[in-house]
Amino acid sequence: MRGKWAGFTAHHRGEIGDVLLAAAVLAFTIPTTLMGESFSLVGRAPQWLLILVGAVTAVTMLLRRRTAWPMIVGAVACAVLAGATVPLALAAYSMTAEAKVRRWRWVAMAMTGVYIVVDYVNPHTDQFLYLTTVRALTLVYLPALVGTWVHEYRSMNAELRTGVRLREEHAASQERRWIAAELHDTVTHAVTTMVLNAGIIQDTEDHAEVRKLATTIEDKGVQALTELRGLLTVLRREEVYQSLQGMEAIPQLVEEARDIGLRIDLHLDVPQGALSRQLGHECFRVVQEGLNNVRKHAPGSQVRVVCEANGDVVNVSVVNTGEGRTETVRDCPVLESGFGLAGLWERITLAGGRLESGPTTEGGYALTAQVPFQPVREDQT
Numbered sequence: 001m002r003g004k005w006a007g008f009t010a011h012h013r014g015e016i017g018d019v020l021l022a023a024a025v026l027a028f029t030i031p032t033t034l035m036g037e038s039f040s041l042v043g044r045a046p047q048w049l050l051i052l053v054g055a056v057t058a059v060t061m062l063l064r065r066r067t068a069w070p071m072i073v074g075a076v077a078c079a080v081l082a083g084a085t086v087p088l089a090l091a092a093y094s095m096t097a098e099a100k101v102r103r104w105r106w107v108a109m110a111m112t113g114v115y116i117v118v119d120y121v122n123p124h125t126d127q128f129l130y131l132t133t134v135r136a137l138t139l140v141y142l143p144a145l146v147g148t149w150v151h152e153y154r155s156m157n158a159e160l161r162t163g164v165r166l167r168e169e170h171a172a173s174q175e176r177r178w179i180a181a182e183l184h185d186t187v188t189h190a191v192t193t194m195v196l197n198a199g200i201i202q203d204t205e206d207h208a209e210v211r212k213l214a215t216t217i218e219d220k221g222v223q224a225l226t227e228l229r230g231l232l233t234v235l236r237r238e239e240v241y242q243s244l245q246g247m248e249a250i251p252q253l254v255e256e257a258r259d260i261g262l263r264i265d266l267h268l269d270v271p272q273g274a275l276s277r278q279l280g281h282e283c284f285r286v287v288q289e290g291l292n293n294v295r296k297h298a299p300g301s302q303v304r305v306v307c308e309a310n311g312d313v314v315n316v317s318v319v320n321t322g323e324g325r326t327e328t329v330r331d332c333p334v335l336e337s338g339f340g341l342a343g344l345w346e347r348i349t350l351a352g353g354r355l356e357s358g359p360t361t362e363g364g365y366a367l368t369a370q371v372p373f374q375p376v377r378e379d380q381t
Helices: 002-011 013-034 047-061 069-082 086-097 104-121 129-202 207-234 247-259 277-297 341-350
Strands: 263-269 302-310 313-320 354-359 365-372
Touching: 013 047, 013 069, 013 086, 047 069, 047 086, 069 086, 069 104, 086 104, 086 129, 104 129, 129 341, 247 263, 247 277, 247 302, 277 302, 277 313, 277 341, 277 365, 341 354, 341 365
Parallel strands: 263 302
Antiparallel strands: 302 313, 313 365, 354 365
């Protein structure tokens, strides 16, 4: 029950405030009128008129978040006709707290002047001008100032909430793009390797070689399923990079490409375990994307893969000579999804690195990346 009431009050906080202010206006106008203790600056007014003015002013409090002028006029009318000054204080606060009056200072000064006049001529108060002025500034102008502070506080909170929401949406968007890129790289590489090996099996009569290729297909399928399972784990746990392949998987990646006919030289000069799992995985993806592109566009070329630490960066490159196709490399279907080089560029940039790709002067093609060298911490191994 308490939870439901708390939820209701939180959701309808503005409406509850309107009702409380309206009730306060009624409480400070109607009883004094009925007891005959009210007075008017313009002569004796009929009781029904005073009650009507108080009721109408209370209704205007319910509209204060839409427009402030009916509330202000009603509060002034209550003060002039019934000598009720409390509605002036409530109206002064509300008009600035809801920011419905542009030149609020002039309006607040005018309302303060009305309070001074009413309070000074009121037979039930001490008729000292300086005391009346102090009361007017305290009970009318000060609430208007407090209202401006409340409005600024609300605006600041709203901006902070908006900023937090935008950051959360940006983080979620980046996470979705990261998962999409991982799915693309994992599935494309695994399926391409399996398709190529399956094609080679069709042209191979050596049973031992067939068994080897079939084993490669099985291993690649199991590996793809393992990586996909790791990606799904990202949605449930914080250990995002623990199951991802790093620098240690690059030699195996190169060996798989050699098995389907690519001619590759590998130079790997990064201390074992020196990179964090995340940065090592980005280097792995650069090599993987480069070899996939060689398979699709220059399968007969000589390829050189280099991964070496150089100062505060790790240089990764996949360079091919651009030579024509050979009979040892089988055609494979081109699997496009829009997450290849574009997705790789984005992930390297987010890691603080730089990715470049383009033709070489020798007629080949180069994919190079520089990744900031950040030694691994114990919690990243």
